[in-house]
Amino acid sequence: MAKTGLNHIDDLVRQAVGGDGRAFTSLWDENIAAVKQYLLGNFHQMDDFLLDDICSRSFEKAFRTIDTYDASKAQFRTWLTTIARNTAIDVLQKERRMGENVQSIDGETQQIVNTTPDIMDSPIDVIIKNENQEKMESGIEGLPDLYRDIAKMRLIDGMQYEEIAEKLDIPLNTVRTRIRRAKEQLEKLMNDPED
Secondary structure: OOOOOOOHHHHHHHHHHOOOHHHHHHHHHHHHHHHHHHHHHHOOOOOHHHHHHHHHHHHHHHHHHHHHOOOOOOOHHHHHHHHHHHHHHHHHHHHHHHHHOEEEEOOEEEEOOOOOOOOOOOHHHHHHHHHHHHHHHHHHHOOOHHHHHHHHHHHHOOOOHHHHHHHHOOOHHHHHHHHHHHHHHHHHHHHOOOO
16 A cells, blocks of 8 residues: 555545545544543533534534544644534533423422324325435445445334344444434435436
């Protein structure tokens, strides 16, 4: 392999900017522990689920904006940690606002729930859903190998994230990240006008 003159992380970033999902997965693997450590050290109110969610969101934001990363301004880990900090602040503020939407009933705190009744789909809605389902299934077949099987398991078979992680013997966060990337690619496909 030819030397690029870049350090290992910068080389992975360059590959990820070029669309290499495997390079971005390597960036995840090499930085996830540091991001988690930073978040736990600075946001003490996080449980494991919230921590995993914020990490997944942070890496997703980094993946979408990796072409804006400038190695001359900050190391990749610093850039990523800044994204994680901002994501954590946003998520925790949203959680707090949701917590304000509670009501005490007979001394017990109850979350207020929107109880809009189910509405049956019209025949045209059913047709549109079926067409969208067919387009999604076709789109899944066109996904890169890295995302195809996971997308099928989640979006067609309806498997839970934990079931997929167990079946494929991969970390839960990897499942979440790959599903999000698959959904982004499918969304672009579904929103593109037909040729």
